[in-house]
Amino acid sequence: MKDAAVAVENFSLELGGATILREISFSVRPGDYLSIVGPNGAGKTTLLKCLNRVLTGGSGSVRIFGRSLEEFSQRELARRVSYVPQLDGRSLPFTAAEFMAMGRYPYLSAFSGIRQQDRRELNDAACRAGVEDLLERRLDTLSGGERQKVFIAAALAQGAEIMLLDEPTTFLDYRHQVEVRRLLSELNRRGGKTVLAVTHDLNSALTGCNRAIALKRGELVFDGSPAELLRESRLREIYRTGFTFIEQPGSALPFIRPGEAL
């Protein structure tokens, strides 16, 4: 049997005395597009950060392509797993090109600069993410959507099979939401990337993905297909509110709106 891209088993994490994640188990096959959903404070972001050791600690096991997370050096891990954090207001005094070049870190040695091979990878990543025109711009001057695409391009430049994304479309305007969703879907289908994306917006989350897991107060409460997730009783149980389902012509999944029908 082929190794799972990501295999999490009985993973628990406590921070500051509070249990953030409780006995989480799930696995992701290579080529999967997994959405991690759930209400605020469910532990989605924490879980994502535990998969590439941005957060450390916790009990249970996490395996990446069959190998235990602890066995990786941080550099080796970065060659297999890339990461796009939540869009925030941090100051980024670098140009898009400089920032993307940092994605090649796991392949560089101390005094070496960017080589021909790195340059090719960077160009390729910029093309695939459609950010060629932004390369000389400072990140501080980009819009949220543009910045998000640069972050995805930088993650691509890392050349990792697995991409972790935290709320990739949440703060973007409609056009950029569509563009980023399309980009991720394309990277998954044609680029062969295994994608794990955290989101709290079900409508945007479930288009493009082939699997979903849901967390609620640190526990895994659902693992299955998007269609199975979108059941009234199940969503009510997870989000503790009612939903209205609106059938969408040409789509297997309904559009959902929080709140009962008016």
Added chain:
Amino acid sequence: MGGRGAAFWTVILASLAVTLLAPLAGPQAIGLPALLHPGASGVEGEIFWRIRVPRVCTSFLAGSSLAAGGLAFQALFRNPLATPFTLGVASGASLGASLYVGLGLGFTLLGFSGETAASFAGAMLAVGFVYSLSRLKSGFTTGGMLLAGVAVSFFFSSLILLIQYMSDFTKSFNILRRLIGGIQVVSFGPALNLLPFALVGSVVLVSLAHELNLLSVGEDIATSRGVDVRRVRKVVFGVVSLMVAAVVSICGPIGFVGMMAPHMARMMVGQDHRRLAPAAIFFGGGFLTLCDTLARTMIAPVEIPVGVITSLLGGPFFLWLLLGGQGGRIS
């Protein structure tokens, strides 16, 4: 890119030029013969080779070390105000040195003067404190850390005052003199003492340029790109403490160089630490040399301690950064 490359070489060359010309400045004019014959006797030669050149070497190395340390901390804490001085490293080193003088100790450790060793111990104490604070509580903000640094500085200053109060007049004066940062050297000894720290420290920090770039974006990004953040942090803390402690043990606490020099260098050559680190190191050396040259020539024959000058420049600079001056963002 071309513009930045030119700026980089301008910074390096200008810093070197200032440093090379500095020994010529002073009340005593130096004639060509004295310059060309280092060993020859004569007042000019003596002043030039025995006093001014060692002093300029010391100030260059001290300035470089302070700038390198400041730059590394600024990247690590993602804040232009976070330097070894604002985080209490210098006051720790001063405390160590004061204790050494106050207790009338006299020993050498591994070839370094006891004062250097005591300064280093004090610096490590301060760093250890700030470091454990930053680990103790996740989400401890840089702002909080800076305030902790202020608290540490006040606390250590009080201890220094206590030591001074308990000491006899001579020791007390000795301590006071070293609390006002100044470069009073009359041999190559201090420069040679500084050299290994400045050189090794600078090479280590320049070799961490990629890591410093990533850390200045954020620890999460740095980790996800493959930086072993814990290891880098330890190395930076250790190396910077050594460098700053070495400077403090020889020159006393010379404030604000570690904040101003990297920031000015950043404004000229940009954020990329592969260029910025060497630029800041050279610029820091040239900058402190310039300040020290002013200190000994402005109202010659009286000398102003260079620490007074850097602090007079640094105070307003700090406020300018705090008010959101160019390039920096205080979070």
